[in-house]
Amino acid sequence: xxxxxxxxxxxxxxxxxxxxxxxxxxxxxxxxxxxxxxxxxxxxxxxxxxxxxxxxxxxxxxxxxxxxxxxxxxxxxxxxxxxxxxxxxxxxxxxxxxxxxxxxxxxxxxxxxxxxxxxxxxxxxxxxxxxxxxxxxxxxxxxxxxxxxxxxxxxxxxxxxxxxxxxxxxxxxxxxxxxxxxxxxxxxxxxxxxxxxxxxxxxxxxxxxxxxxxxxxxxxxxxxxxxxxxxxxxxxxxxxxxxxxxxxxxxxxxxxxxxxxxxxxxxxxxxxxxxxxxxxxxxxxxxxxxxxxxxxxxxxxxxxxxxxxxxxxxxxxxxxxxxxxxxxxxxxxxxxxxxxxxxxxxxxxxxxxxxxxxxxxxxxxxxxxxxxxxxxxxxxxxxxxxxxxxxxxxxxxxxxxxxxxxxxxxxxxxxxxxxxxxxxxxxxxxxxxxxxxxxxxxxxxxxxxxxxxxxxxxxxxxxxxxxxxxxxxxxxxxxxxxxxxxxxxxxxxxxxxxxxxxxxx
Amino acid sequence: xxxxxxxxxxxxxxxxxxxxxxxxxxxxxxxxxxxxxxxxxxxxxxxxxxxxxxxxxxxxxxxxxxxxxxxxxxxxxxxxxxxxxxxxxxxxxxxxxxxxxxxxxxxxxxxxxxxxxxxxxxxxxxxxxxxxxxxxxxxxxxxxxxxxxxxxxxxxxxxxxxxxxxxxxxxxxxxxxxxxxxxxxxxxxxxxxxxxxxxxxxxxxxxxxxxxxxxxxxxxxxxxxxxxxxxxxxxxxxxxxxxxxxxxxxxxxxxxxxxxxxxxxxxxxxxxxxxxxxxxxxxxxxxxxxxxxxxxxxxxxxxxxxxxxxxxxxxxxxxxxxxxxxxxxxxxxxxxxxxx
Numbered sequence: 001x002x003x004x005x006x007x008x009x010x011x012x013x014x015x016x017x018x019x020x021x022x023x024x025x026x027x028x029x030x031x032x033x034x035x036x037x038x039x040x041x042x043x044x045x046x047x048x049x050x051x052x053x054x055x056x057x058x059x060x061x062x063x064x065x066x067x068x069x070x071x072x073x074x075x076x077x078x079x080x081x082x083x084x085x086x087x088x089x090x091x092x093x094x095x096x097x098x099x100x101x102x103x104x105x106x107x108x109x110x111x112x113x114x115x116x117x118x119x120x121x122x123x124x125x126x127x128x129x130x131x132x133x134x135x136x137x138x139x140x141x142x143x144x145x146x147x148x149x150x151x152x153x154x155x156x157x158x159x160x161x162x163x164x165x166x167x168x169x170x171x172x173x174x175x176x177x178x179x180x181x182x183x184x185x186x187x188x189x190x191x192x193x194x195x196x197x198x199x200x201x202x203x204x205x206x207x208x209x210x211x212x213x214x215x216x217x218x219x220x221x222x223x224x225x226x227x228x229x230x231x232x233x234x235x236x237x238x239x240x241x242x243x244x245x246x247x248x249x250x251x252x253x254x255x256x257x258x259x260x261x262x263x264x265x266x267x268x269x270x271x272x273x274x275x276x277x278x279x280x281x282x283x284x285x286x287x288x289x290x291x292x293x294x295x296x297x298x299x300x301x302x303x304x305x306x307x308x309x310x311x312x313x314x315x316x317x318x319x320x321x322x323x324x325x326x327x328x329x330x331x332x333x334x335x336x337x338x339x340x341x342x343x344x345x346x347x348x349x350x351x352x353x354x355x356x357x358x359x360x361x362x363x364x365x366x367x368x369x370x371x372x373x374x375x376x377x378x379x380x381x382x383x384x385x386x387x388x389x390x391x392x393x394x395x396x397x398x399x400x401x402x403x404x405x406x407x408x409x410x411x412x413x414x415x416x417x418x419x420x421x422x423x424x425x426x427x428x429x430x431x432x433x434x435x436x437x438x439x440x441x442x443x444x445x446x447x448x449x450x451x452x453x454x455x456x457x458x459x460x461x462x463x464x465x466x467x468x469x470x471x472x473x474x475x476x477x478x479x480x481x482x483x484x485x486x487x488x489x490x491x492x493x494x495x496x497x498x499x500x501x502x503x504x505x
Numbered sequence: 506x507x508x509x510x511x512x513x514x515x516x517x518x519x520x521x522x523x524x525x526x527x528x529x530x531x532x533x534x535x536x537x538x539x540x541x542x543x544x545x546x547x548x549x550x551x552x553x554x555x556x557x558x559x560x561x562x563x564x565x566x567x568x569x570x571x572x573x574x575x576x577x578x579x580x581x582x583x584x585x586x587x588x589x590x591x592x593x594x595x596x597x598x599x600x601x602x603x604x605x606x607x608x609x610x611x612x613x614x615x616x617x618x619x620x621x622x623x624x625x626x627x628x629x630x631x632x633x634x635x636x637x638x639x640x641x642x643x644x645x646x647x648x649x650x651x652x653x654x655x656x657x658x659x660x661x662x663x664x665x666x667x668x669x670x671x672x673x674x675x676x677x678x679x680x681x682x683x684x685x686x687x688x689x690x691x692x693x694x695x696x697x698x699x700x701x702x703x704x705x706x707x708x709x710x711x712x713x714x715x716x717x718x719x720x721x722x723x724x725x726x727x728x729x730x731x732x733x734x735x736x737x738x739x740x741x742x743x744x745x746x747x748x749x750x751x752x753x754x755x756x757x758x759x760x761x762x763x764x765x766x767x768x769x770x771x772x773x774x775x776x777x778x779x780x781x782x783x784x785x786x787x788x789x790x791x792x793x794x795x796x797x798x799x800x801x802x803x804x805x806x807x808x809x810x811x812x813x814x815x816x817x818x819x820x821x822x823x824x825x826x827x828x829x830x831x832x833x834x835x836x837x838x839x840x841x842x843x844x845x
Contacts, residue, residue, distance in 0.1 A: 042557075042558055042559075043558075045558070045559075046559070046583075049558075049567055050571050053567075053568070053571055140708055142712070143709060143714035144698075144709070144714065184589055184590060186676075186699050186700070186701040187676060187698070187699040188676055188699070188842065188843050189590065189676045189677045189699075198592065198593055198596055198626060199593075201588065201589040201592070201593070201623075202589050268704075268705060318708075322711070323727055324704040324707055324708055325559070325704050326704055328557060328559065331557070331558070331559030331704075332558050333559070334559060335558075335559040335561075335563060335564035335567075338561075338564055339564055339567075339568055339799050340799075341798070343723070343726075345727035345728060345730070346727075346728070346731035347727075347730060409584060409585075409586065410586075454698050454699070457670065457696060457697075457698035458670055458698065458714060458715065460696065
């Protein structure tokens, strides 16, 4: 019962009014940051960093941590309302969330997303609280060969997550992977696809790509084919909140999403992102009406959002248990710890128990605050969907460009956004390409290539030795089976279509 | 209706105000030219940091900015311009107006080292050294268990050539060069694997995926105290106060000194009076106990220097790098690894 004692002590510490204020400011800023597309928690955390220095360590950390998971809540808002993902992790929410919004169910989508986030966030904090030290250490056993296998398996399994032509999905994935190679290579320092420019040598950031592919392309589509506000179903006050059947349908996806996100978030890979895709795929496979997915299925919002929050929360485990930050936001948090003279390593829990338990308590409180913040705002946000595109689109354009600029303060990124906007428009309207595979290929591809070469370096280039590691072997086997299955199915379908010529296998 | 319009109005005002905030926060390299002023500083100063937010150098720069505000009376703010192995941020500062309102704070690597590997839009002489901030010593780290002393590692390495695997952040960077230097001096063959940051490297050591790596003092201290790792030797002139039981490479008979020095630079041509004022102010900050206490928590050693000393240091570093990379077998190996 030591945990409960410590937790109570933590709550007492955080219960002080000043701490609660910092918690609230943090999650509030985080929500806004999450809603604004492109501007991520890292930027906001860096901006408020000096403020966190002026106050005592606990308040400062609570503030920054609040921004971090507040942004996870807010990211789904723009995804649902205007089909622009606030973060890469909100991308899957766009797919069904935006369709729900078009049908007038924006409120339901937003509400379910907030509820799912609360559930997942709270469960996530509980997991952190109880299991952080062990989970942190267990995750260490996974090295580059495992990351390669996991991402490879992920790419194979998930490339066709949104349905449609498998071939086009794979093409999108490969295109995304190619884009991820642009820049200075980690392992040899050589410049790839940089055309001699310094700007490209830092690689292409995910934000301009997403802003372009989702945001700008949507803007171009709307400009060329404006939707009349009458097309959007009038939103009655009742419609702002989910119906009972929608709530019921969300329960299982939220549970599944949470438990999916928890383990994946801990790994040193883009855990939150990966978990949203896996969750979407899982919900689609398990659903009794898979054809609804892509047209506004609430499961497609509930699952990924919960997975996202769960993974983001467990993403703090490597930092809290080992002192290793695996994402940019965690790195900023680490910096905040360090300037207060706190060194979060394996001994953090023991040496700074007050701080540790205060942070845990603040995480619980913050999650509740976020629900209280977001739920009433659902109505406000949902009514945005009924605003005429003439007003909304210019604002969205402004937000997209601001978001793209804030990543690296570089005008070059703005040009990239524009280019990807055009590419996205063509893909969407004329080629019937779906966007998510490209993003999946981009994000996972980078990890895949790096891990493969690191892993090969570990075994002197002998790939077979890599396969002798248990986790690697299992993941590669799964990937191989699925690949073979898909190839066989392709030929089977072809032979079915070509009638009774019988040219089967 | 009223409800909806009001909200859109609020959102519009909000977005616009974000735009204005963006405009007011100083300049970036693509903004217009700044006016030359005689008194300094008369408006906010921008510190470009060539690493992403949150890293050691970034934290240091933010701390400095906070104290600089009190010292100089004008806001100093940090702008992250990561990428290109420190070169993007460095290039931006090198190309900006030399009026003292755009500064660079980062490791010397970006200035003196990267020019040997890439075509850069600047030479190391394009940056005027203003003040040194810190020096960070590095040591050789292994996971606890297999090797207890440096001799153990070297012996294993000699008996099993090519079996040892080491990790490094940034291929071609200073720690990498020094690792190869150590291997050459010890007569050991080991394969190097690049990682894109300290944390994945530490995770790989803790997980037993690689055998050893050179890491900064702070990492060494953290994981030694928790019993996960052993630092076999420090590449510092003498033993560190925080790790008194760790011998130096010198003691063991190796000629290895590995330190990452961070400093503040301005574009060449910055007025002497401005440069001197900055140097004086920064050195004062470095000696301030409030600053020192926070900075030292990072494992940094503060080393205030005069401008002349710093300039000589940069020149010496450059010549040292030149010699190693162009004139020695270590350089050959490194360049080969990079061409691969």
